[in-house]
Structure formats: C-alpha cells, structure tokens
C-alpha cells in the first residue's frame with residue numbers, strides 16, 4: 001500500500017520560516033508554510049516538508 005503523501009527533504013528554495021499551526025497527532029506536529037504552502041511535519045528534532053497538493 002502506497003502513501004497518499006510523499007515525504008521529501010526540506011528544500012533549499014524555501015526554509016519554511018513562516019508557518020501556521022495545523023495541530024498535532026500525538027508527538028507529531030503539523031504546520032503549513034505560509035510562503036510555499038507546503039506542510040511541515042515536526043517530530044522531535046526531525047522535520048519533513050510535504051509538498052502541498054494545489055487545488056486551485
């Protein structure tokens with residue numbers, strides 16, 4: 001079974017420094033970058049950026 005979302009390293013074109021809080025699921029926190037709209041997933045010291053699906 002494949003995941004509907006793809007994990008990728010945080011890209012250098014955006015450092016996701018401006019994010020809005022999307023909430024959390026246990027120890028994992030979710031944020032959305034207000035610049036590139038990617039979802040930033042944080043677990044402890046680890047961070048992933050999940051490319052947003054653009055619906056517009």
Ligand SMILES: [Zn+2]
Nearest residue numbers: 014016033036
């Ligand atoms: Zn970003």
